[in-house]
Amino acid sequence: MTVKIGLVGTGTVGGGCIDILQKHKQDFQRHLGVDVELVRVCSRNPEQAAAHNVADIFTPDYRDIVNDPKIDIVVELIGGTTVARNVVLEALAAGKNVVTANKALMATHGQEVLDTAAAAGKEVAFEASVGGGIPIIDPLKHSLIANEIGTVMGIVNGTTNYMLTRMADNGMGYEDALKEAQANGFAEADPTADVEGFDAAAKIAILASIAFNSRVTLADVYTSGISQISPVDLEAARGMGYVVKLLAIAHRTPKGIDVRVHPTMIPATHQLATVNGVYNAIYVVGDAVGETMFFGAGAGSGPAASAVMGDVLEVARHVQQGVGPLVGCTCTDQLPILPVDELQMKYYIRFTVSDKLGVLAAMAGIFAQYNVSVHSVVQHSKKESTVDVVYVTHVAKESDIKAVIEEIAGLDDVLQGPPSLIRVEE
């Protein structure tokens, strides 16, 4: 039999999928015994469809796909949580299997999507929603299932990793790094979702849900971006034997799930420390397997399409062999989310203050007042009568650190802009 595919969305990833199908259709038949055929393509942009030679199967209305009785698998590649949600839910309700690359949808409406799939007895696959082409969701749902996963953390946003790499290696400032990333097509015109960590937050919500068998949504993830980071911080970290990465972190703790995205100092010897440029990597620790890491290109037409088409072919194998969903929703537990204020770790904090007598003493007093023990403090003079003061604390409570920062911000005429706050992950 031929497994029939309907594709919604012909942008970068959708175009990549069409290319793979056109290039490897015969290989899939020979190697996998799977015969897949793209029978319908929907896009807001007919020219994109025409550019990929699929004008003859083009439709401007996704309903022509979700309602087409001959289609077995609907591939949703438009992104977002509005039309995409309709496409996915309507396709499942109409008895189609669904493959999606939509991190926002899965991180916010994942439960609804998986419940709808279960009710329909159909599959939803979403490997491409995290880490581009890197196989990570599949390993977590299959190869690593004998483990209790304690940690899943990673570099899951290529834009910010590119920027931080350029800032660290070339001393480039934040704004210049952002402009270069935009010029190279690694950052969007509005970079907010990337630089503020929301993209990474959606991805760690998805990974944590699978790794810990407990639903974590985007709203559960404490998120802090890289916009306050300067080359000064990266240089200082290097001097201490650390590297700064925007990490998406999820730990299983006795009290619940600790899940967050923020700039993080990791030892330069950590396997994640050498993941540079637009590359992504996800580091997983299981009680049996120990440390593992999955590395690759986190974005781009080919990598994302590799993940989407891997899912499509896997689902097609099942359709062809008459096999229903083997794995549905894996969130069988209900673990609490740990409030970020209760976390305890080491902190790197850089304040830029006016070069006035008494400022340092006042700041030291505030650290002492909140019982935050300081491991080291280094002062760098800057131009225009300002001074960079870099604190590294011993293990402290997040809520105390916040109080310290707030209080110091209240010192008269002292603080020049928000501090740079980097949490330390040993």
Added chain:
Amino acid sequence: MTVKIGLVGTGTVGGGCIDILQKHKQDFQRHLGVDVELVRVCSRNPEQAAAHNVADIFTPDYRDIVNDPKIDIVVELIGGTTVARNVVLEALAAGKNVVTANKALMATHGQEVLDTAAAAGKEVAFEASVGGGIPIIDPLKHSLIANEIGTVMGIVNGTTNYMLTRMADNGMGYEDALKEAQANGFAEADPTADVEGFDAAAKIAILASIAFNSRVTLADVYTSGISQISPVDLEAARGMGYVVKLLAIAHRTPKGIDVRVHPTMIPATHQLATVNGVYNAIYVVGDAVGETMFFGAGAGSGPAASAVMGDVLEVARHVQQGVGPLVGCTCTDQLPILPVDELQMKYYIRFTVSDKLGVLAAMAGIFAQYNVSVHSVVQHSKKESTVDVVYVTHVAKESDIKAVIEEIAGLDDVLQGPPSLIRVEE
């Protein structure tokens, strides 16, 4: 239903599997909906079984397991290609699914095992045969199937990687590094299979067979070990911006499969270059996904058992849901194996020669005679009137390099022991 497991072999890996089953049996039911029960254990060593509290289900005869009608999955963890082969083939013939960690068996009798499984309509899973706990066979057979894989290469032997790391970081000699590895339990009393590269050769045969959809056996893999490598070589490589690793390499080329194991210089910036100690990593390049890498512990009770039990649970899921094998033998093509003599690359060659007038000129003449163009030659004086002469060639043909080495070996009273030969992979 309860899926019933019979386990043959209670050594390091078998013991790890029993531990996982005892620890996580309830979790598997809750998270995966899979109820697995260990019903029979076979070992040459009854004390091992007793130590894991499975004396009550112990048998000294594997036939009690392969012939037990209630057993669904036989787990073979005794290794080797004699008794293990019988266990696997008899279990399949008796209608059991099989999970094995046996690299030697799969690299030499893989076709026979997979044919027997196909004839019986049963599954054979062997994730643990390569890379310990690292998911790599499963990603190649599932997540990455939309790609044409061009390269799979990696550090797949922890013993030699530990030794090379100690030699590079601490200037330790080969013999001392080996002794330390043995003292730490990272090398066996007879280290031949590890240090001569045979263990890595079996693993790359398995990976290449899957990645290229064409059977590669142990006998097809050109293999050269690390016993001629000295800290001098690692230091010289570092000076050139390279790192030396025992790499298992498989490339798809227009003329066939290039597959080999040997000490290799890779750029210090390559993702494999920072994989140190007993860790393993497998680097895969696909036409859509680009570069990916899978990192983790390549050996040890927990990691290997993680991979074995991941397979067991996956097969148990299928048994429970009444699903037959989804993926059988993937070797649908018949690509030729490229003779190693036809390879062309750059070479690092260090000769230790007696410090006599005219030796260098004679050697230079031999390089010229075989049209091997030399990029650099460096001479280091050593004690006892010998000299280390290090050549780095431009791209040359393997057969010419062999001829050069043979001819130089024939120079009167010149060569002190075999040269250190390191191929360069850019």
